[in-house]
Amino acid sequence: MSDSAAETALLAQMERLAPPAVRLGCRLIRAGDEALLLPEEAVALPARRLVARRASGAARALARGLLAAEGMTSVAIGRGPAGDPLWPAGFAGSLAHDDEMAVAAVARKADIASLGIDVEPAEPLPDEIAALAVMPGDVLEGVHPRLAARLLFSAKEAVYKAAYPLDGEILGYEHIGVDLARGEAVTARGRRMRLSFCLLPRIVVLAVAEDQPASR
Numbered sequence: 001m002s003d004s005a006a007e008t009a010l011l012a013q014m015e016r017l018a019p020p021a022v023r024l025g026c027r028l029i030r031a032g033d034e035a036l037l038l039p040e041e042a043v044a045l046p047a048r049r050l051v052a053r054r055a056s057g058a059a060r061a062l063a064r065g066l067l068a069a070e071g072m073t074s075v076a077i078g079r080g081p082a083g084d085p086l087w088p089a090g091f092a093g094s095l096a097h098d099d100e101m102a103v104a105a106v107a108r109k110a111d112i113a114s115l116g117i118d119v120e121p122a123e124p125l126p127d128e129i130a131a132l133a134v135m136p137g138d139v140l141e142g143v144h145p146r147l148a149a150r151l152l153f154s155a156k157e158a159v160y161k162a163a164y165p166l167d168g169e170i171l172g173y174e175h176i177g178v179d180l181a182r183g184e185a186v187t188a189r190g191r192r193m194r195l196s197f198c199l200l201p202r203i204v205v206l207a208v209a210e211d212q213p214a215s216r
């Protein structure tokens with residue numbers, strides 16, 4: 001499959017996940033994507049390995065494209081001290097990448113208080129990672145057992161990315177309860193998220209905070 005066919009196939013699935021207010025994108029990570037980082041973005045990642053800068057370049061270029069579609073052009077997406085991407089005023093967003101694919105999500109805060117995205121290969125999660133990520137209260141029903149633990153792991157990462165800008169807390173897997181059957185998650189401090197996801201051609205999870213959006 002060509003690069004663009006792989007992107008088109010995933011984007012078609014991702015677009016079924018998003019509420020109308022959310023813009024989503026995906027990009028296969030290519031050699032040279034590190035050059036897509038704007039200078040002010042690159043200085044926030046100086047010590048990182050090439051592979052990490054390449055993935056960040058792909059994700060940031062995607063996100064800048066999504067922001068441009070909202071009328072925000074030439075906006076650098078910085079990086080906070082906890083690794084959180086810094087969005088222009090009035091916008092919420094999230095980035096993720098696995099070894100091959102970068103994804104991004106953007107929305108206006110007037111519509112959505114915060115969101116988080118994650119991408120994972122559609123492969124079973126190693127047992128030792130599942131043992132860390134899956135908690136007794138988590139609900140995995142309704143998802144094929146081959147991918148359920150990987151999906152749950154991905155959902156917790158997406159929820160963390162959505163919760164961090166609101167609460168400024170580093171969360172562990174034990175601080176996030178996920179119900180895959182209901183498409184819901186809640187953090188230890190009671191913040192509720194709606195989850196939507198696809199499993200193929202890759203796992204992508206979108207977490208949207210249920211808070212009242214900021215007033216326009």
Ligand SMILES: CC(C)(COP(=O)(O)OP(=O)(O)OC[C@H]1O[C@@H](n2cnc3c(N)ncnc32)[C@H](O)[C@@H]1OP(=O)(O)O)[C@@H](O)C(=O)NCCC(=O)NCCS
Binds near residue numbers: 056083118172176
């Ligand atoms: C965010 C995190 C969970 C995901 O990391 P990962 O699986 O290695 O990488 P992903 O591709 O899925 O996501 C990376 C992106 O997450 C975003 N991110 C990182 N920290 C973030 C934070 N605190 N809040 C929101 N988004 C964050 C960044 O945009 C990053 O991409 P970039 O470095 O190119 O800007 C991890 O980096 C982290 O910070 N972990 C600490 C807390 C933790 O692990 N808790 C258990 C899971 S809930």
